[in-house]
Amino acid sequence: MSGVLRAAWLIARKDLRVEARNREIAYTTLFFAMSCVLIFAFAFIVEGQPLADAAAGILWVAVTFSGTLALGRAFERERQSETLRALLLAPVERAAIYLGKLLALLTLMIGVELVIVPVIGILFAAPLARAPWLLASLVATGTVGFGAVGTLFAAMLVRAQSRDVLLPVLLYPMVAPVVIAGVRGTAALFAAEPDFAAAGTWLTMLVFFDAVFVTLALWLFGPVMRE
């Protein structure tokens, strides 16, 4: 098992190093997330005041949309110079490749979230400091769930036609449980009368979804990427 984790770490480090050289995904994803906030700000502000639960909704829309962008780009990179084939030929287990890609994606997404969450907190007067650890856990587990399914499908679609369209088409219905739990949990935290018990329940559900999705994706990645 330690061999798998080590290989996964090497693959993630490779991805992050490529990213650190030009920071393309980080910059574009971050700016795209900000654009989402801008567009939704106009949709959910009535007479200068944000609608109830708007902040939670906008937060998760920004996370999922920018996450999709990062996924598409990360695997487009592997496709351009056929490096995915090289990766699949490498003498490591398929699970290690999946975990490595997932780890790199999560690092990127969490980096973007570290900027976007405070920005949303300021712009929509969301009480971030009310339960920072609970909020951080909700966002982190939601991101893991999204990334687990997203990495599997983005990797699968690398060779498919019209992959740019098919990725969101497939991904959004599948991660709907994660997004629902994330939005409801965050909304329970941000509400005028916060419901910490409800937020805790949604967090438990997110942990459960993560466990199911990561296990399933690990099992599917091998047979799907067989070539």
Place this chain on the structure above:
Amino acid sequence: MTRVVPFLLVIAALMFMRAPFMIDAAPYESTMGLVQKIFYFHVPAAITTFLSVFVCGIASAIFLVRRKRMADHVAVAAAELAVLFGLMVIVTGPLWARKAWGVWWTWGDARLVMTFVMWMVFVAYLLLRKFGGPGSEVLAAAAGIFGMVLVPFVYWSVNYWRTVHPSTDVIRTLPPEMSSVLSWCIYSFFVLYAALLLLRTQLESHRASLDEAFLALED
């Protein structure tokens, strides 16, 4: 195998011809009255959708592990039927909800939302197969398995999330004169489903052999 299809279709047709008379004769539900009778088609359609999702998921898993072409053909057929019967559920549900709840649709209900999500997954499955190009059957198989995994969430979500949808206990506590009609409708749907599944699987096999023949000719 496909020789039984015409028989199944005839049986289904006869059963569906009798169903309206049985539904008409069934007693009126005290609070909802006539509109409750849509239940006799809504519930069987929902059960058939879930059945089809499971058939698709299991066939997809067999295809992924064993690479049996036949399993893939069954999976496509089941996915299409899941979308078809799911559409029936999604259309009949709001017709009832408008009368019973006063709204066509509510986003606050777990059962409704999750059924819709699952239906979307299988529409996405079909889109992937249609536009994914060569090799998309393997990808679709993974999507089919994920769709199946969502089903328990759909089923049990009722107990964990605020819901206005009648719970699954309703079926067990039905008076016998109602439950016999419901069972008749469920069996009618099952017979129709079996016929359509066999027919569509056969069609898919023919399509695949035709594709192969065409490729062989080109080479």
